[in-house]
Amino acid sequence: MMKDRALDPRTKLIIVMSISSLSVFIREPKYLIAILVIALFVSKMMKSEIFMILKKLRRILSLFMAMVLIQSLFIKGGNPIIALGEITLLTDVGILRALEFLIRISIILLSASILMTSSSRELLQGLIEWRIPYEIAFMVSVGIRFLPLLREEIEDTLTAVQLRGIDMEKLTLKEKIHLYSNIFTPVVTGAILKSQSLSIAMESRGFRAYNHRTSYLKLRMKARDYLISSFSILVSILIACLYILR
């Protein structure tokens, strides 16, 4: 059951869509920082568990950092900051791009934290009431539920690898990359095979037997929801205009 004070999941979807589409399309650090602040503010208002997400992602975080680093090293435009003789290592544009990337990732994480204040069932219902075909809406929600499964699969695989007498701590970076690239395919195929059996199981229980499905959970947009939705759309159009006309 929805709590009375909570926003409709559709409102959250609109907010998140506004924030994330702005962050994808804007390439100016100043604006991105402004969006980041807004996203942080909204996420705080919704009492999202952003620290929980960060904690869960802490292993991938180092990967992000590596990506940021690599990105800043490979962009060669602009004025060199660090150079080794003839070879420029780091330029101001490189740093700027890396910064943009970092901010974007943070915005997307914050958006996810906003969405996660609704259960996946509520979000699914939100999509359905937007007349998005049930199959597609269902796919989205299964997709979200699938991520932890994928993580489990990866963890199991890593356990199995280590049990063959491999000390992860002792591997060099090169060996680690070799290892990860090798287990990537089996992990993904494993996940795909699982989803295949899921779909067969669903068909055999009569999924899609009727065109229309009734639902116990009903969502209602309240005045506040309409207000917040229109406000966030208006603000994002405004920001977009400011950015284009700058």
Added chain:
Amino acid sequence: MAYIEARKMSFTYPKGKRPVINDISIKVFQKDITAITGHNGGGKTTLGKLLGGILKPLNGSVLICGRNSKDLSLGQIGKKIGYLFQNPSRQIFTSKVEEEILFISRLKKQPMTRAQREMEEILRFFDLYCKKDEYTFNLSYGEKQRLALGAILVNRPEFLILDEPTTGLDKLRKDTLSEYLIELNSKGVGMIIISHDMDFINTHASRRIEVEGGRIIYDER
């Protein structure tokens, strides 16, 4: 000396409410083939993983060769103990069958000619040589089980923990496995076999343990 010793060990899964293992103390010896039996959900797999150092007990301790399992990394444990998971797909992590056996040697940069010869030997023994170029996820359940077991044995572990090793095997493959286990045991490899297969247990086990509700209710040699 006991190869694995559990002292007043209890365990609850992170999301579980009730303890799955309740205050178990046990000594397991390398000269034995120890069988663990019990009803579904009795905690056999959990007990096996605790004794193998894959799970760490919440209370009490597990000593493997005299060292606390909490201080051993999975890599260190894997060099001593070979663990066959109840679901073999969980521990097969390469796309190609032969790669599953070769992978570790490749990663450790060991001489490949020797690894290649060993791979052929193992696949021949487990009747998988004709499948060496196939994809692992297309193997049947019994084939996966044999491949997983073969891959473990590459390391020449001194102790084996096998979680229901015979469930997927036909009569012929079971007999081959039997012979192999007897041979390994005569070479001094200790074993814990988790199984419902009474025939298999009666022919192999020198000690039988029954687990129910997270406690040992029967233990006899």
